[in-house]
Amino acid sequence: MQVPCQLCGKKEANIHLTELDATGSPRELHVCGSCSQALGSQLEDGPPAIAALLEQATSAAVASTEAAAEAESTETCPMCGLSYADYSGLNLFGCAHDYVAFGDQLELLLSRYHGASHHIGRQPSRAPSPGPAPSAPATATVVAEGETNGEAKERRRLESELKDAVAKERYEDAARLRDALKGLGQEPE
Amino acid sequence: MSSIIDLAGRTCGWLQSPGEHGGIIVSSRVRLARNVAHMPFQRKLSRQRQQELVERVTECIAKAAPWTDGLSVQLQRLNEAERQALVERQLISRELAAGKRPAAVCVSMDEVRSVMINEEDHVRIQVIQAGMSLEENLRLAIALDEALEREIEWAYHPVYGYLTACHTNVGTGMRASTMLHLPALAETGELKQVLRALAKLHMTVRGTHGEGSEASGHYYQVSNLRSLGMLESQLVNTIKETVERIVAAEQMARQALLDRNRVRLEDKVHRAWGILTNARCLTTGELTENISWVRLGLALRVLPDPKWATLDRILLQCQPAHLQLLHADADDPARRDPLRASLVRDWLSSN
Numbered sequence: 001m002q003v004p005c006q007l008c009g010k011k012e013a014n015i016h017l018t019e020l021d022a023t024g025s026p027r028e029l030h031v032c033g034s035c036s037q038a039l040g041s042q043l044e045d046g047p048p049a050i051a052a053l054l055e056q057a058t059s060a061a062v063a064s065t066e067a068a069a070e071a072e073s074t075e076t077c078p079m080c081g082l083s084y085a086d087y088s089g090l091n092l093f094g095c096a097h098d099y100v101a102f103g104d105q106l107e108l109l110l111s112r113y114h115g116a117s118h119h120i121g122r123q124p125s126r127a128p129s130p131g132p133a134p135s136a137p138a139t140a141t142v143v144a145e146g147e148t149n150g151e152a153k154e155r156r157r158l159e160s161e162l163k164d165a166v167a168k169e170r171y172e173d174a175a176r177l178r179d180a181l182k183g184l185g186q187e188p189e
Numbered sequence: 190m191s192s193i194i195d196l197a198g199r200t201c202g203w204l205q206s207p208g209e210h211g212g213i214i215v216s217s218r219v220r221l222a223r224n225v226a227h228m229p230f231q232r233k234l235s236r237q238r239q240q241e242l243v244e245r246v247t248e249c250i251a252k253a254a255p256w257t258d259g260l261s262v263q264l265q266r267l268n269e270a271e272r273q274a275l276v277e278r279q280l281i282s283r284e285l286a287a288g289k290r291p292a293a294v295c296v297s298m299d300e301v302r303s304v305m306i307n308e309e310d311h312v313r314i315q316v317i318q319a320g321m322s323l324e325e326n327l328r329l330a331i332a333l334d335e336a337l338e339r340e341i342e343w344a345y346h347p348v349y350g351y352l353t354a355c356h357t358n359v360g361t362g363m364r365a366s367t368m369l370h371l372p373a374l375a376e377t378g379e380l381k382q383v384l385r386a387l388a389k390l391h392m393t394v395r396g397t398h399g400e401g402s403e404a405s406g407h408y409y410q411v412s413n414l415r416s417l418g419m420l421e422s423q424l425v426n427t428i429k430e431t432v433e434r435i436v437a438a439e440q441m442a443r444q445a446l447l448d449r450n451r452v453r454l455e456d457k458v459h460r461a462w463g464i465l466t467n468a469r470c471l472t473t474g475e476l477t478e479n480i481s482w483v484r485l486g487l488a489l490r491v492l493p494d495p496k497w498a499t500l501d502r503i504l505l506q507c508q509p510a511h512l513q514l515l516h517a518d519a520d521d522p523a524r525r526d527p528l529r530a531s532l533v534r535d536w537l538s539s540n
Contacts, residue, residue, distance in 0.1 A: 080233045092309070094233040096224065096344040096352045099359075109356050110349070115391070116418020119350025121361040122331065124338055128345065129226065173418065180420050 005032035006169075077101035118173055120161060120180050155184055191260045191298065193271040197506070197514045201278050201300050204505055205319040206497035211443075211488035213436050215368040215408065218279070218317040219326040219425075221334055222310040222353045222362035226342040230354045231290070231309065239307055240291040246306045247293055249340035254304075254333060256297040264292045270520075273510030279317060281305055302333055309354050310362075312337070321432065323365050323425045330363075331421070350417065360417030365428045366395075369435060372407040372485045373442035383435060391415050392431060406477030406504075411435065443489060458486030462494070465533050470526040473509060476533065480504055499536050507532060 005013045006029060013030035076083045080094035084102050087093060099106060110117040158181050165174040203216035224230060225242065234242070247261055264272060264285065272286040281294050285308050292307040305313040314333050316326040344352040350360035358364070374380040384394055395410045411432060413424050446454045461482035464475070480500055486492035487500070505511065507529045512519040519525050 080229055082233070090232070091356065092232050092354050093230050093352075093356075095229040096226070096346070099346055099349050099352055106356070110359065110417060113357060114360065114415045114417035116415075118348055119346075119360040119417055120419065121350060121363075121421050122334075123347075123350070124343055124345050125335065126338060126342060129342055176418055180423065183420060183423060 003030045006030050075102055075105070116173055116176060118161065118165075118170075120158060120177060123157075155181065158184070191258055191296075193260070193262070193267065193274055194514050196260060196278065196296075196300070197274050197511050200498075200502060201505060203279065203300070203317045203319050204501045206484070206501050207488065210436050210440065212484050212497065213370055213439050213488075214321050214432065215370055216279075216317055216319050217322045217326055217367045218315060218365070219323060219330045220316075220364050221314040221330050222351065222358045222364075223312040223314065223334070223337075224344040224352060224354070225311045226344045228311070228344075231307065231311070232354070236291065242311060243291050243293045243306050246304075246312060246341065247295060249337060250295045250304055253336035253340050254295075254297070254302070256295070256302075258298040260294070260296040262294060264288075264294065270510045270513040274508075274514055277505070277508040277510050280315075282308060284308060302329060304333075304337075310358070312341075321367065321429065323367065323429055327365070327421055327425050357414070358416050361419070361421050361424065363416055363421055363424060364412050365425050366410045366412030367428060367432045368408055368410050369432065369439070370407055370481070370484060371409055371435070371439050372481050373446050374435075374439050375407050377442045377445060379438065379442055383438060387411065387431065390427070390431060392428070405474060406481040408477075408481075443485070447489060454489075455486075455491050458482050458489075458491045462486065462492060466537050467534070468530045471507075471530040471533060472522075472526055473507070473529075476507055476529060477504070495537055503533055503536055 003013045003016075005011050011032035013032050015031050015033070016029070077094060077098045078101065079097035082094035082098055084105050087098065087102065093099070107117045158177050162174055162177040162181065165171075165177055203218075206212045206215070225246070228234070228238070228242070231239070243263060247263075251261065264281075267275075272281070275281045275294065276283055276286045278300065280296055280300060280303050282305065285292050285294070285305055288307075290307055292305070294303060294305050296303040301316060301318055303315045303317075305315070314330050314337070316330045316333070318326055346352055351362035353359045353362055371380060371383075374383060387394055391414045393412055393414050395412070411428065413428055416424070419427075461479035464479050465471075465483060468475070480503060483492060483495060484497075484500060487495060487497065506515065509522070509525060512525050512528060516528060519528055
């Protein structure tokens with residue numbers, strides 16, 4: 001079975017670690033060769049604590065992605081002409097399309113500030129009009145037509161977001177969505 | 190349609206002490222930031238289009254929320270005192286009052302609901318009421334948002350939610366805040382610890398008039414920092430739970446002040462009372478500081494005399510712009526201070 005590396009998410013994992021936590025349930029870490037080198041001596045120093053390794057490696061990965069994103073922050077919004085550097089100066093966007101134009105940098109910025117990069121709250125009830133507005137990415141939530149109960153609609157939306165978050169291993173978002181679903185109460189029989 | 194002077198002469202709904210917990214929770218506010226779809230944000234919007242936006246949104250509000258006897262006014266038509274009176278009543282931000290761009294505010298008769306046009310975002314919906322009213326405020330804010338949505342399409346992205354001019358407001362576009370009166374925590378020095386704990390919970394504390402303002406008279410606004418990745422109701426619940434804990438801490442600090450040194454506390458309260466009932470000149474700063482101690486004295490029954498409503502009226506109508514609008518010859522601070530002192534003496538003695 002081919003598993004992607006849990007740290008970089010790109011290469012195939014060829015080092016597999018398993019550890020039992022306090023409750024006796026197994027916890028697994030799958031990493032690729034380059035990431036294992038980055039972890040280096042810690043792997044040689046005997047059985048590592050997976051949780052600690054993951055935390056450390058994730059923050060290193062975040063830092064390097066951030067550095068990379070900042071290095072290429074030359075993107076400019078085709079709609080309003082604002083560059084990401086201009087945004088950072090005043091912390092004021094020029095138009096709604098900046099959210100699409102600044103893609104990766106924006107995701108990082110949002111995750112850093114909000115601890116999340118996906119909206120799970122209310123949405124407008126009217127359908128968006130066509131126009132030069134930012135287009136919906138593939139993860140856009142589809143709400144079943146004919147649904148009238150607001151809560152059921154909300155539940156369906158959250159469930160679909162949750163599925164998506166789990167599939168993409170965005171576990172922090174998934175936990176938040178699960179809490180949100182719990183907050184909606186039990187599904188009526 | 191009301192005028193600003195009509196408003197200034199009235200008490201306001203969000204300031205109705207004692208509210209809950211001996212006046213600790215003063216008021217609660219929910220605001221939603223919205224931008225009109227297919228239109229650049231403020232920094233890329235020409236003055237002319239800003240003016241068009243003011244007119245268009247004002248019209249939509251008149252249709253969506255026909256507030257009888259409310260106020261609907263363009264800020265460039267107001268003088269400085271009128272703008273400041275709106276700030277003092279917490280109906281507009283200091284930024285909107287100071288801004289040079291065309292802007293407007295629409296306010297319901299009871300001042301519970303209001304909409305600012307051309308603040309940092311195109312539209313900011315606000316609902317403010319006395320006590321811990323966040324849930325009710327959220328309900329009202331959403332109802333107003335839904336009514337406006339029938340007239341205006343908001344900039345919305347399926348992943349990022351409601352799009353705002355600054356990344357700190359995106360998603361729900363919501364900020365929920367509660368204004369607290371925390372004199373005992375400030376006096377015992379425990380407030381710093383509370384503030385540090387709040388930062389860890391991704392909440393922030395500001396002065397009375399929002400971002401960058403000083404906390405005078407021991408009033409503090411606790412609000413959420415994050416607006417994305419949580420439901421509106423979750424944000425409200427988080428603030429509510431946190432506020433409950435701060436209230437409990439303030440109550441303990443109040444009891445500690447009484448237990449540790451009752452005489453010292455009584456002295457502080459009575460000195461404040463003495464100043465308010467005898468001074469011949471009072472600055473705004475002196476007034477808020479001393480009213481704060483008198484409120485604490487009243488809550489702890491150290492001082493039986495004043496009525497809460499009188500203190501609220503003083504706090505609201507003795508602010509500089511209110512004095513200027515309601516009294517002749519109050520343009521100059523040097524003339525306002527004796528006027529303020531004389532009004533406070535009169536109101537407290539007739540109580």
